[in-house]
Amino acid sequence: MFIEKNPHNIKAAELVVGIPSYNEAERISYPTAKASEGLIEYFGDKTSVIINCDNNSRDGTREAFMSTTTEVPKIYISTPPGIKGKGSNLRNLFKKSCDLGAEAIVVVDADLKSITPRWIKNLAGPVLEGFGFVAPLYVRHKYDGTITNNIAYPLTRSVYGRRVRQPIGGDFAFSGRVADIYLKQPDWSQAVAEYGIDIWMTTTAICHDIPICQSYMGRPKIHKPKDPGESLGPMFLQVVGTMFDMMIEHVAFWKEVKWSKPTAIFGFGLGEMEQPPPVNVNVERLYEKFQEGIARHEALIKDILSGNHHRKLTEVKTLTLRDFEFPANLWAGVLIDFGVAYKNSLKKKEKIMEGLIPLYYGRTCSFVIESEPMTIQQAEDFIEDQCSVFEHAKPYLLKRWFE
Amino acid sequence: MKKILIVDDEEVIRMLYAEELEDEGYSVITADSGYGLIELIAREKPHLVVLDIKMAEHHGLDLLQDIRKEFYNIPVILCSAYSSFKGDLKSVAADYYVVKSADLTELKQKIKMALEGSIWHKPSTE
16 A cells, blocks of 8 residues: 555556655655666666655655656655555555556665666666566675675575575566566565565565576665664664575475576676775674673573584684684574574574674674775675585585474 | 586697596587587587686687577586686676686586586576
């Protein structure tokens, strides 16, 4: 259910660009203008519309969106007052896009500062060529996207066997048929209605054998980056909780998967790679939060981890910040143990996730220290090595999951 | 028996890989350039391709794109004397990237993994 403002009375569109938002009045005009330019420049022969799917923002987001000068018509839709979440916004977008009969739907974040008209081409283009779901591929600073680098990418890759480098990138495209598949899914948890939506969309596409590709955006993603030690917020719980929920639901799919396969690439020939802006991380704060958190959740962590992993964690706990290292194989084992505890409802799911947070701080702290002298490419190789460790841990996941 | 296609412009490399991989129980065919590569793959239907990057007349990353357009699911292992091409986003389309070495342990391991990984993988068409 959504509130709608459709001043041009648009009833059909072949292409839709959706911009989910909540209190983005200061930023939404830029991606809106670029989306319009991209639709006109590259898809001028198709009917199109830009939709702001909002959470009833009170900061003037709707006015900022609707007053942005664009050649492409705009529609504003919003959840009713009191209903929040990016997932709720995107569900409204799926519904509206299906009603409009859209062939391709592009989603871009409202806080994007680096979007160019070409992003619209590179996201929508593969859908019009037959791909069902398109994930973005862009260069990010090694400390931007720590949930992606340390959990979402390696876990999705090792569990489902598909290498999607930015599974929660926030900028996607999908076909009208896939929007319809999304709408028909029964597993709309509260986490999916919020920040869990991105990993839910990627995983649903993988598990429905939707043809997937990654599209190279040409420019780095520049948005509001967050220091993972300062502002993790509910995003971690919603993304990782959704990943565990989907592992439970799609076990028949992933239990047969071994190793991983690459995903098709689209959009080369965009010139030199632009370097992303630096992201500052407070390593001391991460280390403190790791130490404080494992002390606070000591009993819970001991109950969840295997004896071997708990012994290794006890060793890690004794390391000073100067020598600190949280090995990738321990991290893979920890995530598997927590996923199994989540499945078995060993404790309340919220409690389980709270116990995982300090361990994530520990792994992130280690990642930042180890990759500090590395270039972005070297850090990328480091992440690939971590993925290999996760893939080699798959037999352990299968053993624990089915015991 | 699994059939492997080696594409490399160095004869010594082709001979070494063929001998070592045949000892592992694979059937091996070779090509010294990218000319007619797509037709060769269509005709011979190898289970996996080991592809050099820096060749005299072709660039392996361009050939990889051509292969992916025609044969999306065939496992391709990039095998180069240079590690620097890992930084090229085009290399992401390969199953694995191996830096050439006299010790073929890593290459053999990646071949095994790529062949095992392709068993479950379904073709992508919408």
